Amino acid sequence: MLQLIRAIYGIFQLITNDKFVSSQHKVVANKVGPRVSIASFFTTGNIQTEKVYGPITELLSNDNPAKYRGTTLKEYVDYYNAKGLDNTSALLHFKI
Numbered sequence: 789m790l791q792l793i794r795a796i797y798g799i800f801q802l803i804t805n806d807k808f809v810s811s812q813h814k815v816v817a818n819k820v821g822p823r824v825s826i827a828s829f830f831t832t833g834n835i836q837t838e839k840v841y842g843p844i845t846e847l848l849s850n851d852n853p854a855k856y857r858g859t860t861l862k863e864y865v866d867y868y869n870a871k872g873l874d875n876t877s878a879l880l881h882f883k884i
Contacts (some may be wrong), residue, residue: 798879799864802856805843837861856882 800808817823842858860884868878 798868798877799841799861802859802864802882803841805847805852807847829864835872836855855884857884 805848816822838860839865840858840860843856844852848854856879864878867881871878
């Protein structure tokens, strides 16, 4: 599950051209009462999509050029899963 969350945040960071920067996952539990977790799933399922995601055009300028190349969700998730959990960002692979 943590891999999925990190992958989604990586895509958000890519399309916002680092305006939204993903952070390490942290959990802070209340001293009183139960801890509540909500699971969310994001997938393209069996639908093969060729849509390319890249930095949002409106966020780019001469002073703020694109920092990442465009990628499909399949390419991003395949690379993310193949590289494993080595404490490095999958985004480095997509940096320009």
